[in-house]
Amino acid sequence: DTGVSQDPRHKITKRGQNVTFRCDPISEHNRLYWYRQTLGQGPEFLTYFQNEAQLEKSRLLSDRFSAERPKGSFSTLEIQRTEQGDSAMYLCASSLVAETEAFFGQGTRLTVV
Amino acid sequence: AQSVTQPDIHITVSEGASLELRCNYSYGATPYLFWYVQSPGQGLQLLLKYFSGDTLVQGIKGFEAEFKRSQSSFNLRKPSVHWSDAAEYFCAVGRSGGGADGLTFGKGTHLIIQP
Numbered sequence: 001d002t003g004v005s006q007d008p009r010h011k012i013t014k015r016g017q018n019v020t021f022r023c024d025p026i027s028e029h030n031r032l033y034w035y036r037q038t039l040g041q042g043p044e045f046l047t048y049f050q051n052e053a054q055l056e057k058s059r060l061l062s063d064r065f066s067a068e069r070p071k072g073s074f075s076t077l078e079i080q081r082t083e084q085g086d087s088a089m090y091l092c093a094s095s096l097v098a099e100t101e102a103f104f105g106q107g108t109r110l111t112v113v
Numbered sequence: 114a115q116s117v118t119q120p121d122i123h124i125t126v127s128e129g130a131s132l133e134l135r136c137n138y139s140y141g142a143t144p145y146l147f148w149y150v151q152s153p154g155q156g157l158q159l160l161l162k163y164f165s166g167d168t169l170v171q172g173i174k175g176f177e178a179e180f181k182r183s184q185s186s187f188n189l190r191k192p193s194v195h196w197s198d199a200a201e202y203f204c205a206v207g208r209s210g211g212g213a214d215g216l217t218f219g220k221g222t223h224l225i226i227q228p
Binding site: 003031033040041043044045048056091093095097098100101102103106107 | 203
């Protein structure tokens with residue numbers, strides 16, 4: 001399977017704990033995007049990378065959130081001191097370059113208890 | 114600020130019947146418009162997009178959409194639905210014709226197919 005891969009698929013954590021998600025984009029895709037989708041809502045843009053450079057962060061990305069793409073390949077999204085409001089599906093997508101179709105992964109479902 | 118409204122949360126259609134899903138957008142410049150489909154346990158898949166030219170665009174799986182600037186609408190249609198079309202459909206507006214940076218999605222329309 002050469003699609004966008006996200007790990008883990010599901011994560012249950014206690015409030016206050018830190019969690020980290022991983023996204024492996026399609027090989028050679030330069031752009032990588034993170035979105036969050038809560039129940040009954042459409043995806044909301046969080047941030048995106050061009051190679052290893054983080055080019056934009058939405059205001060939804062609070063100080064507790066950090067995303068990295070250290071070698072321009074896989075990316076990680078870390079949430080510190082999780083809150084119940086962080087419960088959501090976290091989606092990753094990648095595209096070859098700016099103007100080409102983005103392909104989404106299946107997402108990581110986070111539940112904060 | 115850009116926004117997308119999908120007025121119908123749920124739509125039920127009989128298999129073989131035609132389908133129209135509504136989408137209205139608000140955007141300050143020339144909009145780049147997209148329709149995505151999300152099946153259970155699957156990622157979002159792009160059905161079609163519009164950013165210029167012919168206002169009727171064709172997509173995958175037999176879907177089409179029509180851009181109407183005067184109505185700020187970008188409705189999705191299919192002449193005859195199949196049971197496999199049951200899914201969540203999202204309309205989105207963006208600032209470029211590709212990629213996924215800064216897309217604004219609607220809340221989605223859940224499509225149910227009756228046998």
